[in-house]
Amino acid sequence: MQEYVLILISTVLVNNFVLVKFLGLCPFMGVSKKTDAALGMGLATTFVLTLSSVLSYIIYTYLLQPFGLEYLQTIAFILAIAAVVGFTEMAIHKTSPALYQVLGIYLPLITTNCAVLGVALLNVGEKNDFIESAVFGMGAAIGFTLVMVLFASLRERIDASDVPAPFKGAPIALITAGLMSMAFMGFGGMTH
């Protein structure tokens, strides 16, 4: 039990995928203008990440390893991720048309969110077992969602404040992201 908690803390805070490992920066910048959209994106990514990390674990352990096909892991994982994303997109379109509208193009782009592939590959690299993979994927996704929502709330407030003209828009957002990343360095060393 303790190790799962440690994995969660490690992925959510200490080795946060966005701010420490710098994965998944595209949606981090792209969908963080509004808090609702950021939360929706975070939840969609959470679903995809958890499912795809479990799925890629299964594919790796039961299909690739027994046949010595580890060198094909990237393409197999991408296939699994793309399928899960496609499924998620259809499910969201059906269940929550409003969220579908808000997420727009970023929903299919979860496929190319490098955090998703990163989690799958890191799972394999760290030789996580089934439950560890699931917890690892979920932790990464929770960390992603947390940072998305924090960053989106920051950006909403920055939009309302008086930003010097040259820094308006993307530049101030990047500076904010940098400061957040530095803040997250404070967690460094709590776990490996």
Next chain:
Amino acid sequence: MMAAIIIFVSLALLFGLLLGYAAIRFKVEGNPVAEQIDKVLPQTQCGQCGFPGCKPYAEALSKEETEVNLCIPGGNEVMILISEITGLEPKEMDEKVTENKPKETAYINEDVCIGCVLCIKECPVDAILGATKLMHTVIQAECTGCEKCVPVCPVDCIEMLPAKVTVENWQWPEPALKPTDHTVEKNKIGAKK
């Protein structure tokens, strides 16, 4: 090598089947209620309801922004179906459409027609044949009886006549809405006209 091919083909097939199933399972109709109403509307796109076609009327109905009794070609039956779908109170149709008249189609009195093409532009189903300064005629099989061409004719040469019952278009009489329905009587009156 073979193992790799087999594994990847079966993986692709598996995911393909999953997505195919999801596409059916999570099929999105624009608006389920509007879609349902649109199905019971007669699709004449006649615009007599005041909306630019059956679909917009169905969408307005699904948002409960309009009345259920505006579809004139559909008559009472469609009004009742719509109120069943939307849960809105059924409303009396306007006077002139409450009578259960038999299907009527437009006839153009070809001696009077001046070939102004106004009715051709008006016809929602392109059932009127003709060209400028040439006599027009109605393709009876296409006419839906929406009566949109009648008011636009400058010489009043269009008449709505009950469709002739032939061996081809005869149908079993529709079940009456109420047992004491006087559909038959009305039909007789209509036929006399």
